Amino acid sequence: MLRIAVQAKGRLFEETMALLGESDIKLSTTKRTLLVQSSNFPIEVLFLRDDDIPQTVATGVADLGIVGENEFMEKEEDAEIIKRLGFSKCRLSLAMPKDIEYPGLSWFDGKKIATSYPVILRNFLKKNGVNAEIHVITGSVEVSPGIGLADAIFDIVSSGSTLVSNRLKEVEVVMKSEALLIGNKNMSDEKKEVLEELLFRMNAVKTAEDKKYVLMNAPKDKLEEIIAVLPGMKSPTVMPLAQEGWCSVHTVLDEKRFWEIIGKLKGLGAEGILVLPIEKMIV
Numbered sequence: 001m002l003r004i005a006v007q008a009k010g011r012l013f014e015e016t017m018a019l020l021g022e023s024d025i026k027l028s029t030t031k032r033t034l035l036v037q038s039s040n041f042p043i044e045v046l047f048l049r050d051d052d053i054p055q056t057v058a059t060g061v062a063d064l065g066i067v068g069e070n071e072f073m074e075k076e077e078d079a080e081i082i083k084r085l086g087f088s089k090c091r092l093s094l095a096m097p098k099d100i101e102y103p104g105l106s107w108f109d110g111k112k113i114a115t116s117y118p119v120i121l122r123n124f125l126k127k128n129g130v131n132a133e134i135h136v137i138t139g140s141v142e143v144s145p146g147i148g149l150a151d152a153i154f155d156i157v158s159s160g161s162t163l164v165s166n167r168l169k170e171v172e173v174v175m176k177s178e179a180l181l182i183g184n185k186n187m188s189d190e191k192k193e194v195l196e197e198l199l200f201r202m203n204a205v206k207t208a209e210d211k212k213y214v215l216m217n218a219p220k221d222k223l224e225e226i227i228a229v230l231p232g233m234k235s236p237t238v239m240p241l242a243q244e245g246w247c248s249v250h251t252v253l254d255e256k257r258f259w260e261i262i263g264k265l266k267g268l269g270a271e272g273i274l275v276l277p278i279e280k281m282i283v
């Protein structure tokens, strides 16, 4: 039985639960219990504050964890990154009052910086030879300059709207972060086998995530040109239609290039284009 530590509530919770759900790991989360066993997969889920996840995994209390890269770096615990999960993307940045001109990193010399990430900040300042005072605060970091608690802040930025509403500007991006699957370094062979199965499922979900299954009717005389614009996994499936001179083309498209390719297909005479979501993809 594998044990995975996840955030009990907060920014990582929903997507973590969605990933486990789409990997067909059934959990009864009706009760607010700290530890929930899956009914159809040898895994149990431990719900924690994200701050506690790196240590829980490093010490082996949990075998796996899903945690923000920022929190993992901050805690400097000895666990390994197994997979980058691509959600909860954000960055850790230095920000200062927006009306003051920023001349470069030397501005921070002798200043007081409020943060919940003192380890990452200290390492960054040291590497860049900046001598600043670090004031540790566990939340509402962005209000610190406004209330005279600090000159600047070092915190999570995503859309930047929290900075704007506190009259701050982002001046240095120190690190980028996303959710990580981390693992204990001394897992038994049995546990590693379960992990392999879990990764196989997660990869199938992740690979399908930004892909669409596309079906269309294509005039036979344009088939070669149509196939040429389709990236597909290998080559598209082509099937005859009852109507003379037409065929049905099936393929997989990447969401990023979707509209561009659909436009070209229409231009080549493709009709009746159907677009379906893909639940899982094993390549």
Ligand SMILES: Nc1ncnc2c1ncn2[C@@H]1O[C@H](COP(=O)(O)OP(=O)(O)OP(=O)(O)O)[C@@H](O)[C@H]1O
Residues within 6 Å of the ligand: 007, 008, 009, 010, 011, 012, 048, 049, 050, 051, 067, 068, 069, 070, 071, 088, 089, 090, 156, 157, 158, 159, 177, 178, 179
């Ligand atoms: N605005 C955001 N956009 C995207 N990702 C974010 C954002 N804010 C935080 N994150 C990511 O989600 C993680 C969890 O954020 P959250 O705010 O839920 O943490 P928390 O308040 O420390 O929660 P906990 O109660 O578990 O300690 C962060 O460590 C970061 O990796």
Ligand SMILES: O=P(O)(O)OC[C@H]1O[C@H](OP(=O)(O)OP(=O)(O)O)[C@H](O)[C@@H]1O
Residues within 6 Å of the ligand: 011, 139, 140, 142, 155, 156, 157, 158, 159, 160, 161, 162, 163
């Ligand atoms: O750049 P933005 O899109 O505004 O996001 C950044 C904010 O999001 C997070 O806080 P959150 O909203 O999770 O609240 P919290 O302080 O309770 O963690 C983070 O601590 C920042 O304050």
Ligand SMILES: [Mg+2]
Residues within 6 Å of the ligand: 049, 050, 051
């Ligand atoms: Mg936390």
